[in-house]
Amino acid sequence: MLLIHCPYCKEKLPELEFEYAGQAHIARPDNPAEQTDAEWRDYLFIRSNVRGDHAEQWRHSHGCGRYFNALRNTVSDKFIATYEIGQACPTSHAEGEENNEQLES
Amino acid sequence: MNNWRVDGKGRINRDKRVRFTFDGVSYQGYEGDTVASALLANGVHLMGRSFKYHRPRGPVTAGSEEPNALIGTSRSGTGRFEPNTRATVQELYEGLTTVSQNKWPSLKFDVGAVNDKLHKLFAAGFYYKTFMWPKSFWDKVYEPVIRASAGLGVSPTEPDADTYASRYLHTELLIVGAGPAGLAAALTAARNGTEVVLVDENRELGGSLLSEAPSAIDGNNTESWLAEVITELEARDNVRVMTRATAIGYYHENMVGVAEKLTDHMAHPPANAPRERMWRIRAQEVILAQGALERPLVFDGNDRPGVMMAGATQTYLNRYGVKVGNAAVVVTSHDSAWYAAFDLADAGVKIPAIVDVRATVNEYLQSEAQKRGITAKVGHSVTSVSGTKRVSGVKIGRISGDQQVADISSIPCDAVLMSGGWTPSLHLFSHTKGSLHWDEENEVFLPGERTERCHIAGGGRGLWSQQAAFDDGVHAAQQALTSLGQSAQALSVDVDGDRAGSGVVMEELPSNNDKLARRAFVDFQNDVTAKDIRLAVREGMLSIEHVKRFTTNGMATDQGKMSNMNGLKIAADELGRPTPKVGLTTFRPPYTPTTFGTFAGYHKDELFEVTRKTNIDSWAEENGAVFEPVSLWRRAWYYPKAGEDMHAAVARECRETRASVGMFDASTLGKIEVVGPDAAEFMNRMYTNPWTKLAAGRCRYGLLLGEDGFIRDDGVIGRISEDRFHVTTTTGGAARVLTMMEHFLQTEWPDLDVWLTSTTEQWSTIALNGPNARKVLEPFVKGADLSAEAFPHMALRECSVGSFEARLFRVSFTGELGFEVNVPSEHGRALWEILYQEGKKYDMCVYGTETMHVLRAEKGFIIVGQDTDGTVTPADAGLTWAIGKKKPDFVGKRSLTRPDMLLPNRKQLVGLLTEDPSVVLEEGAQIVETGDTAIPAKMLGHVTSSYWSEALGRSIAMALIEGGFERNSTSIDVPMPGQTHRATISGTVFYDPDGDRIKM
């Protein structure tokens, strides 16, 4: 069972208290009405499938109840960092093409 | 009796005789025996039949890795039969009843053994290929035969009568395995004051010291040394010692699952004692000291009863005082079997020959053999074994070339001791995804990079002597303590008579016989032979993972503890590639088979899942309600009166409610309090409806979509004040809706000043529906005028009802005049009883969820999750009126204009009226075009809701149908078993279409 550091409670707590909440840093478009069908599709459905460091949201459901961001390695299942909603991802190439290339190699 | 006991040997209690039965025959053993050791002491080797070929089998090991000696055990009382118990692990107790498996009609004469004669047919991949044969052949010939003889043991038929416990434990250092390495590590850490948990799967600590005692440890005899160490460890406050406790899995962040057996060794377990306890141990540091497992050699007949691991025979001798035979031939590629031979010879067992496949063996071993009059056949191989239910002899020959032998001779014997060397036991380390490195010189996989804070000590690192294991245990403890920020005094343990050794790893032993004709087993439990593995490679399986699946090698309950390395070696040889390049299959938890009960722990029967009950539930129970589960809630389904079945009760409840008044416990409705200066703005963004202009004291039906535009939830939402909404959700959707709201609020709109609170359990909700609803309620309401003018439909008031503070809604889910009274939940039953008394004046009924469903369906009100399935848009459900047209945005709005959402032939929610009004369609039934009898027919949709409508005197239904709105008034067919029903598509409002009744 993983131990996860809640950046709000500032404590490392058992995975049982948390739930996964999808990929992080996908902001809802400011004005959805102006989105093309393709743009809106991408926002709704297109997610990275990273073999490596993945930025994702978690919620401390059975604790403070707050959502936070986490950078987790999908191979080792190790958390590299957890950080507050609104903060930038700690590494520049946390997701996306660079890591997807690893999968193909 | 017990003719195979050796005087003066073993750790059994010879003063305590124990009687038990095996296949109905009574035997005697001693306290401290396992079933296997006691049967061997009685000369019984044949303990079961194999899985596929039904070959006679006996124990090959003395431990938890045993693949063959699987038996059924039962203790007194029902529900206590267990199949596939390893006889080598099950401790003996008075009255234990055991049976052999995979045999019919008896263990000694088994019809299924015909499979063994047909072994060429059952070769690897048989199942895959046979499927391609003519279908009739499979159905009539093979499948019945295979079914009749397949399976490992017999499943219990009774519910498990035992209880199981679970505990969490936190410690600085967890040590797995209490052999020399584990004990040395434990002593080192214990004396330093470190918090230590030491677990071992055996009844007693000691590991290999119990099987092969060195002549002295620290100048003391081994038995006394061990007793002193155990006394010291158990006396220390900082040490917890757990025996019969198997570390089954190594999980993230140093959490180790330990299954502790508590009562399986007791004739009379204490009342209410759990049978097993699952420990979840979170350790800061872990030392894995699990030793090594001896590998079999692969030769024709290596599975015959009496052919055993050399190390196991030493265990039977030294730990249980049992000799496995009178004349034992040893065949080995490793030094350790020579020592086993010496131990057995010294105990009076005749050793006709030690057959060593290596070209040279060290002088010391040869001279020790000579001293004992044992013939050493170095550079020789065993080519076959005679005897079926018990080995009666072997053929051996001098290795004269690659897979060639010469000078073949026969040696009679009643036991064969084999050793193909030792495999480090790294299963738990593998669970952590720790890497394994191939040690070329010793041909073993050793632990490489670690992913967790763990240390491997002793045999797990390929160290084959007890002195080396002791030293390594001390070293591992020092490393762990350093990592903990502690410093450790080194400890030294000096072993006299240490038996170091080495060996080589073999494929099949050299023999002149055709490799494909030999019955040389690699995986005993799954009956996989060397031939099967070679065949798999020839059929194109290049990866060891493919070979494993094609042959099932290593896929039995022992997870290939004995077979993986031999299988790999043979596959590598057939592929002509180096062993490490072929790879190793992945070990997964649990390390040994673990009961479902242990995993379930307390989570069974009434503790399996929470049952949520409303404050009114007790009244329902006392008044004869029949209940149904709705998510975690237990809800009153209907209230039958004497002589009523469900249909009659529901028809009456419907009738009485529409005729006068009915009362319903709606407390399970999800409730969320949305509060704050930006509450209305938040509601505007979440729900499809407009909220800005909704006045305080009014309510509105709210529709919630996902961002994908599909309906997620609905419910009536009341505006208590400018900055406060009382949101209701579906019973099952409450938590989901609150989570969705929180997600948007926290991550997308943190600027909104809004607070969300779950209030589902703060309110009891009583619904009164029917023309007389107002009359029942009015006498108890203070602070609100209930007249139609002052309190119209969709109004709400904060007032007092029956002296309880209340939020009173005028809403209806039935189409009748309706009220929902919310009072603090603890007053629910009190108010219910007050209203129930008053209701007697009006022949009021109480009704359950079924009547609620019928009444709402008559009005075409949907139930999210029943009439919708996650692919239904507001337009599909006929709910476009609920969308705030002027709102620029809300969750899901943009998706409503995606191209696929606008297609005309989407599935749409319509009504269905069957041609025969007495037919109530089945919910979930598929819908086709009229007269379409093609197979398969094109499915147009399905029935979502269907009931007998007492008000209409006929059946009604709702359905999702492709282009359903366009098809209004046309017919469709609903094919059901035996009969196809025709129905006409209609609107969904079946009763009081003008909505007059609600206005009363």
Ligand SMILES: [Zn+2]
């Ligand atoms: Zn928290």
